[in-house]
Amino acid sequence: MRIKMLAVAIATGLTFSSFGATAQSASGDAQQLADLKAQLAALQAKVTALQERTDAQSSINVSTQQNIEALQQAPARPASSWADNTKVGGTMFLDFSHIDQASGGKQTDASGTGLDVKRFYLAVDHKFDDVWSANLTTDFNYVANDGETQLYVKKAYVQGAFSKLATLRMGSANLPWVPFAEDWYGYRFVENTLIDRMKFGTSADWGVHLLGNSGMFGYQVSALNGGGYKNPSRTDHVDFEARADVQPIKGLVFAVGAYDGELGKETATRPTLHSARRYDALAAWNRDGLRLGAEWFNADNWKNVATPATDTASGWSLWGSYDFARASVFARYDNVKPSKDIDPSLKDTYWNAGVAFPITKGVRVAVAYKDERLRNHTNVDIHTREIGAWGEVKF
Numbered sequence: 001m002r003i004k005m006l007a008v009a010i011a012t013g014l015t016f017s018s019f020g021a022t023a024q025s026a027s028g029d030a031q032q033l034a035d036l037k038a039q040l041a042a043l044q045a046k047v048t049a050l051q052e053r054t055d056a057q058s059s060i061n062v063s064t065q066q067n068i069e070a071l072q073q074a075p076a077r078p079a080s081s082w083a084d085n086t087k088v089g090g091t092m093f094l095d096f097s098h099i100d101q102a103s104g105g106k107q108t109d110a111s112g113t114g115l116d117v118k119r120f121y122l123a124v125d126h127k128f129d130d131v132w133s134a135n136l137t138t139d140f141n142y143v144a145n146d147g148e149t150q151l152y153v154k155k156a157y158v159q160g161a162f163s164k165l166a167t168l169r170m171g172s173a174n175l176p177w178v179p180f181a182e183d184w185y186g187y188r189f190v191e192n193t194l195i196d197r198m199k200f201g202t203s204a205d206w207g208v209h210l211l212g213n214s215g216m217f218g219y220q221v222s223a224l225n226g227g228g229y230k231n232p233s234r235t236d237h238v239d240f241e242a243r244a245d246v247q248p249i250k251g252l253v254f255a256v257g258a259y260d261g262e263l264g265k266e267t268a269t270r271p272t273l274h275s276a277r278r279y280d281a282l283a284a285w286n287r288d289g290l291r292l293g294a295e296w297f298n299a300d301n302w303k304n305v306a307t308p309a310t311d312t313a314s315g316w317s318l319w320g321s322y323d324f325a326r327a328s329v330f331a332r333y334d335n336v337k338p339s340k341d342i343d344p345s346l347k348d349t350y351w352n353a354g355v356a357f358p359i360t361k362g363v364r365v366a367v368a369y370k371d372e373r374l375r376n377h378t379n380v381d382i383h384t385r386e387i388g389a390w391g392e393v394k395f
Helices: 002-024 030-073 178-185
Strands: 086-103 112-127 132-143 148-163 166-174 204-213 217-224 239-246 252-261 276-287 290-300 312-323 328-337 347-360 363-375 381-394
Touching (some): 148 204, 178 276, 204 239
Antiparallel strands (some): 132 148, 204 217, 217 239, 252 276, 290 312, 328 347, 347 363, 363 381
């Protein structure tokens, strides 16, 4: 505004000066008057241009100030924190049931009614970046019949995921066979899978694990201490367990596996006499609510690595289930010969059947009946029957 007033004053002064000169010299040249008018017009054009630049700069200043105020009032984006890259979850297996067990026709102390929390896994997963992560999973269990309460580490490993077919885990982690069979079986909360139930294998151990899955092909190879996840002690030699599986079509899988080692029982001062070996096979279907599966194993010296005698064992399991809208039905049958050389007549048969109900997301309850009988032709006849409710809680 001051610039405009100054320009007007200058123009006015020039005008009065021009008229004064004209009045003093009546014989002035008309050309001079024309020149003065041209100068006045040029000055007016400069004033107009200067005013437009001033108005434009004012608009820019106002817009800039508004942008600054908007940035100051906008909430700050929080930086990525430790919690953003960490997940906590858990899985609980529990049951309330009645057990009736007889040995040689006489009831044993295992009989009774009670609540058991068979397993409670609390897991913490932390992701360092797109490749490296870590996992810690604790395991708690309580068995009412013997009053045993334990809390220990099941999984504790560092993982490098380099590609779909190359994931490296170092520490205590899932083994190649048992967790794989559990995923296809689907009812681990009701009963352990075949070799886990018969104690010819376990689900996790300390070691180095290499695994991968392309969708159609999967594998895992593990070098282990051999004593299971409850026993991280060193041994004289590492054990090895491996699995390879193929899914030719979605929902159908074929898998084979093997184990070789001393089960963590060989040390420098306590050598073993045999190596334990196990061979596994599985075929399963899981699609559109229908599960069908068959598992087989053969084990050499699994319970005889430190004894002069040798022994073999073998067994198979069949299972099936179907999901309806609000419930699912399931059944399973196992047939095992635990000692084919030392006690050839010893045989274990097991079956279960029941109905499972989804209560809410992550919670299932099954009402089931179990029947197991271990006997030979001489002095062993243990019959265990159990009825009750089994629950699974995941979060």
